[in-house]
Amino acid sequence: MYKWKRLARTAVVAASAAVLVTGLSTSAQAASGTFAYNRADTGFRQVMENPADDECIMMPGGGGVVDNFTDTVATLYRDEACTVPQGTLAPNSGGAYGGATVPHSVFFG
CATH class of the missing domain: 1.20.5 (Single alpha-helices involved in coiled-coils or other helix-helix interfaces)
Structure with missing residues (x-):
């Protein structure tokens, strides 16, 4: 037994x-955490919780002010298909963009 x-x-x-x-x-x-941006076209805040890694994520309206409060580097792109690089945001950092250079997609990983 x-x-x-x-x-x-x-x-x-x-x-x-x-x-x-x-x-x-x-x-x-x-990516653990929050990724948020103010839409360049309307100013409204868009928030993503724990966004997927290794996937192109569209940012409708483009990002005017972008905050990466995740634990992963976020690569920003000028187009919606993640083909024209804009720059990167380290974990827990942010940036402001304007004019024709606002990012329209993001990739984590």
């Missing part, structure tokens, strides 16, 4: 460890 309890306890510990490892690997696919 004791042998079965010990085997069950070992299985629970192993399963918990597997869930922990899997949980950590899936959470690494997103």
Whole structure:
């Protein structure tokens, strides 16, 4: 009887460890934190929570004031397809853009 309890306890510990490892690997696919920008066309604030890594994300209206409060470098692009680089924002930094040079997309990773 004791042998079965010990085997069950070992299985629970192993399963918990597997869930922990899997949980950590899936959470690494997103920048942790908030990315926000004031739309250049309307001034309204747009906020993204934990934006996806390795994916081009459009910024409708373009970014006038951009704040990267994530733990990942954000690369800004002048176009919506992430093909014309604008610059980068380090984690926990921001920038202001105007005229024809406002960013229209962002890439984390």
